[in-house]
Amino acid sequence: MKKKILVRTLIILSCALIFTGLAAAQEIPIDEVTKITVEGNDYVSDFEILNAVKTEVGDQTDQNELRSDLQNVFSLGYFSDVNIAFENYQGGLNVIFEVVENPVLKGIEISGNQPIYERDKIIEMLDLNLETVLNVKKMNKNLKKIQEKMQDDGYILARYKDVNVSDEGILKIEISPGYLYSVGVSGNTKTDSKVVLREMPIEAGEVININKIQKGFQNLSRLGYFKNINPKLQRVDGPENSAKLNIDLEEGKTGNLQFGGGYSSNDGWIGFVDVSEKNLFGNGQNIGFKWQFGDTTTYSLNFYEPYLWDSLYSFGFSVYDRETVRTTSTDSSGDLDYLKKSKGGSISLGHPLPNDWRTSLRYRLEDKEEIWDESSDDDKYQEGDLIDGSDKDLQSLTLSFSRDTSNNRFHPTSGSINNLSIEEAGGFLGGDMEFTKYNLDSRRYYHGFKDHAWALRMKLGLSDPRNQSGGLGSEEYDLGGSDSLRGYEQSDFDSNEHDNNNLLLFNVEYRVPFNDSFTGVIFTDAGNVWEDQDKIKLDDLKLGYGLGMRMNTPVGQLRLDYGWDEDSEGMLHFSIGNTF
Template identity: 30%
Template sequence: MPVGPVPEAQIEQNLLPQLAMRVGDAINMDYIRHDLNVIGATGLFSTVKPAFTTVPEGVALNYTVQMNPVVKKIDIVGNESISTADLMKLVATTPGTTLNTAVVSHDVANINSAFANAGYMMSRVSDVRLDDEGTLHLAISEPCIENINLRGNTKTKNKVIMRELRMKKGDIFNKNAASRSIQRVYNTGYFEDVNVRLLPGQRNPKDVIVEIDVTEQKTGSVTIGAGYSDSDGLVGILGLAETNLRGTGDKANISWEFGGNTDTNKNYIFSYTHPYLNDAGDSIGFSIFDRESEYDDYNEKGDSVAEYDRRTNGFNITYGRVRSEYVSDYVTLETKRTKYTDYDSGYNYREWQNDPSLPSKYRNYLDNNFGRTNSMTWSHVFDNRDNVYDPTKGKRLSFTGTWAGHGMGGDFDYFKFIAENRLYYKVGRAHVIAVRLMGGIATGDMPYNDLFTLGGADNLRGYEDDEFRGNKMYEATVEYRYPIAKKIQGVVFTDLGNAWGGVENIPWYHENNKLHYSGGLGFRITTPIGPIRLDYAVGQDGGKFHFSFGGKF
C-alpha cells in the first residue's frame, strides 16, 4: 500500500504505520476512510485518492497524493495593533518548506489568540492564500471604532464623559480600553449605572459603533437647619454641595452656620475643585474654612479629660498632576490656625497658663499645641481599583509627606510621612476581602492636633475618636464584605494598631507602645444623601457603636 508520489521516502515511512489497511486484509471502506483522514491530516497534500489495481493475488491499493507547493515567502497585511515582527514570531511555517495546512491553521490560531490576549477581541486573520509565486498571504481584519454615541446624560456634558474614555473614534476596538473607559466614567460618581453596547458600523459593517448608556444619579444636596440655645440664641445652618456643577464635573461645597449672639457661630467651609485643567487630566482645588466645634481630649485609657471649644481657620490649595493611567501626584499648600476658645469641662488649659506653680509643660500647653501651621504636603498615589466607591479588585498605594514650618513660617516646625496600602480581593461572585495597611513617622515640634491619631469609625474601631496619638503609628484592617440586599452590605472586620511617641507637651497623656485591637460587625447602606456606615466593635475595654457618613476605604 504505497503512498505517493512523495519527494522524500521518510514521509511515506512515517505514514504507513498509522494506516489501518494492511496487506492481506479484506477491503474495508471504514479503514480506507480512516487512512484518507490520516494522510490528509498531515497537511502536506492538496489531494488524496485511493486507487485499486487488480493483481493475481487480489487487489493492490495505492494512495495517490498531490503534494502542496513550497512556501517561498510569508506576507502579513492589514495589522496595525500588533507589529508584523511580533506576529511573525508566532508563525511556525517557514519559507522554503512545503505548505502544511495543519501548521498554517495552528499559526492562524496563535495569531488570533495574540490579538484576543491583547484585548483586540474582534481582530483576527480573515484570509489565508498561497499565490502562484509561492507567497503565503495572511490578511488581518481589525475593526475600528466608527463612532462613539452617548445616551442618558441629560445633565452631564458630553465632553465630561468623553474625556474619561481611553478609546476614541478611529481606534482599533480594544475590550481592555473599553472596560477601563467604563470604569473611569463610573468612578466620576455622576452616574448610577454605565453600560456599553457594540453596534455594526454604518459605513463599514465590519467596524463598530460604541454606544455608552448612562443613568445619572443625584450629585447635589441641600441642608437647611436651625438651632436655639440661651447662650447663642438662634443659629441657622445652610449646606450646599454639588459634585457635578452644571454638568461640568466641577465640585463645590459650602457649609455655613450664621446668626447667634457671638461671632463664634459664623462658621463656614467653602471648597471648589476643577478636575480637568488640561487634556492630561490635571486638577486644581482650594478650600477656605473657619470652623468652631466642641472637642474632647482623651487620655491613653480612653477617658475624657477635657471638653472645650476649638476654632480652626485657614485655607489650602491643591494641584493634582497625572503621571500615567494609574499614577498621580498631589501638592497641597495650607495655612491654618487653631485656637482654644472656650472651656467646657475637665482640665482648664487657660487656667494652667496663669498658674506659676505648675511645671512648664502645663503652663505652656496652649502655646505648644495651638497656633498657626504653614505646610506643604506631597502625595504620590498609585490606584488601579476597578471601582473607587466599592472596589472588588486592585489596590491603592500612597506615600504622603508633609513639610511644616522650617522656613515656611508658622508656630511649628516638623516633618511627617505616612504610607498606606489598600488591597482588594474578590471572593466568589460578590464577596470581597479588603485589607488596609498604614504606617507613619514624624519628627519635630508637632502640636497635639497634628499628631497621628487612631481610634474611631475610620480606623481603630471599638475605641474613642482619636484616642491614641503620637508621632509614630501603624495600623492594619481586614474586612470581609458581603451583599445582604440591594444597596445594603454586611461587613465582618478586625482592626489593630497603635500610635505613640512625641507627646512630651501633653501632660495628661501617658504613651504606651501597646498593641490595640478590636473586631466586630457592620453594615454599609447607600442612601440618597450618601453612604452610611454602621459598625459595632469590641476592643480591649469593651464594645462601642460607630455611626458615620462617607464611603468605605
C-alpha cells in the same frame, strides 16, 4: 510493461470510486499487501508519512482501513492532494500513497490597515517554519487560536479578510480588525457631550475593543452624574467591518444640600450642613462647602477640575478652618480638654499614568495651634492659654499615586482602591514643622454570598520626624473611633509617654444589603500606633470587632456601629459615609 501500467490505471480508478462511496467492495483487488511506498514527496520524509498509515505488509487490503489511511496522511497537513494506487508486487500488491506537497514556505506577509498585534507577535503565534513545506493543519489551528485571542482581548469585530499561499510560497494573511465609525451621545440634557466623550478611552477611527468600551462605562458610572448608562454598538453600512457607538444616558441628580446631626462617640454631638455640586454647569467640575459643628467645628470649601483647560491635567484647591476638642492626660491634674485648631488650604495638580494609575502633587499651607479648653485645679493649665510649643506653621509638598478599579463609587463589590503618598514638610519649603511621612491605604472588594460583599483595607503610616521633640506634634497619627479602630476611642491611643509617629491598621467588613436603604455589617479591626518603626509588631496590634448598620438617606449614608475592644467593653460609634 503495458499490462502493468494498464492494471495500475484501472486500480487507481477503482480506488477513486471506493473513496467516493460509489464502488462495491469487490472492485478493489483483494490480495495480500506485500509492499507500501510513497511517491511525490520531496521534503516530507517517507517515515513521517508511513507512520500515519495503519495498514501493514502482510495485511489483506481492506476498504475501510485504506480510507482511514488516506485520511490520516491527508490530515498531516503537508499535502494539497493524496491518492492511493496499487501495483502487483511479489505475488501481492504494492500500496502506493501518491502525495502532492504544499509549497515550501518562503515568507509570511501580514496586512491590514491597522493590525491588532505587531507582525512579530502574529508570526510567533503562527509558529510556522520558513524553508519547510507549509503545514496547513498547523496553520489553520494557530489561525483559529489567534482569532480566539483577538476575541478574548476584546477585538469583537476582528476577522480574517483573506488567507492564501502563492505559488512562490508566500503566505498572505489580511486581518480586518473592525473600526469604530463614530461615537454619539444622547439623553444628556445637562452634561456637555465632551464631558462624556472624554471618559471614553476610544475614539472614532480606532480599532473597536469591547474592553475599552466597558472601561468607559465604568468611568462614567464613577462620575455619579447619571441614573442609567446604556452604550449600544451597531454595525453601519458605510466602511467595511465598522460599527458606531451610541451612549444613551439618563441624567441624575448632581447637586446636594445635606444637613443633619447626631452623636459620635469620637466627636460627641455633631451637626453638619453640606452643599455640593459634582457637575458644575454640566462641565464636570466639583465644588462643595461644608460646615460641621459640635465638638468638632469645620468650615471648608473645595473645588476640583478633572480636565484643566481640556487637558489631561487636573486641578484642585481647598480652604478650611477646623477646631476639635481633644482630651489629654497631664502629669498632675488628670484628664483635661484642649482645642486643636488648624486653618489653611492646599492646591493640587494631577495627571493620569498608565494602567489606570494617577499621580498628583499637592502644596499645603496650614497654621496650627492648641489651646487649653479648661483649667486645672492647680492653675498650671488655664483655659484659653496656648499650649507651649503648639503654635506652628506647616508647609508641605505631597506626591501621591492612586488607582481606582472599584465597580461602584459608593457600594463597591469588586476591584480595588490604592493610594500611596509621600509628604515632605519643612526644609526648603519653610515652616516650623519638619518631617517626612509615607502613607499607604490599600482597599480590596470581593463578591460574597449572593449580593453580599467583602471589604478589606490595610493602612500603613510611617514617618521620619525632624523636630527637636522627635515627634510629629499635631500631625501625629490618630487611631480609634468610627473611621479606624472601632471599639476604642481616639483618646485611648493618646499618650504622654510616646509619640504616635507610625501606624498600622487592618479592617475587614462583610456587608449584607437587606434592601436599597439598609445594609448590615460584620466587622473586625486591628491596629496600633508606635513611636519608632523598629517597634512595629503584628502581635502588638489591638483588636476590635462588632456589628453595624448602614442606612442610605437623602443626606448621605449614616453609619451606626457597635464595637467591642479586647477587654470585651462595648462602644457605640455613629458617623456619616462609608468606612472605606
